[in-house]
Amino acid sequence: MQITTLDPQPRSYGQGALVTDVARLVFISGQVPEDNDGRVPDDFDDQCRLAWRNVLSVLAAADMTVRNLAKVTVFLSDRRYREANARIRHEILGDHSPALTIIITGIYDEAWLLEIEAVAAA
Numbered sequence: 001m002q003i004t005t006l007d008p009q010p011r012s013y014g015q016g017a018l019v020t021d022v023a024r025l026v027f028i029s030g031q032v033p034e035d036n037d038g039r040v041p042d043d044f045d046d047q048c049r050l051a052w053r054n055v056l057s058v059l060a061a062a063d064m065t066v067r068n069l070a071k072v073t074v075f076l077s078d079r080r081y082r083e084a085n086a087r088i089r090h091e092i093l094g095d096h097s098p099a100l101t102i103i104i105t106g107i108y109d110e111a112w113l114l115e116i117e118a119v120a121a122a
Helices: 044-061 079-093
Strands: 002-009 013-020 025-031 069-076 099-104 114-121
Touching: 013 069, 013 099, 025 044, 044 079, 044 114, 069 079, 079 099
Parallel strands: 069 099
Antiparallel strands: 002 013, 025 114, 069 114
C-alpha cells in the first residue's frame, strides 16, 4: 500500500491522498476527548491530545500507525481552537500529510471541544 499526498500543505495535511495497492481500509468513528473512565479534560490542548490518543489506539488495534491515515476530519466546537488544533495535529502527524477537513460545528456533548474521525489504509 502507498499513500501519496497530493499538493502537500504546511502543518501536516494535503489537498488529497492517493491510495494505491490497498489491502485493508479502516474507518475510524469520531473519537472524542474522553478517557476509558469517562473523564474529559478541561482545556482544549489536553482534549485534543486525548482525542488523537484515541485515534492512535484504534489504529494500533488494526496494526496501523499515523502513516496509514489517508483522510482525517476534525470537528471543532469553536474556530478559536484552529491554531491549537493545527499545532497539536502537527505534533502527532509530523511530516505525514493526509487529506484533511476541519468543520466548526456543535458537538454531541457540550463538554467536548472537538471530535476526530479518520480513514486509514494498509
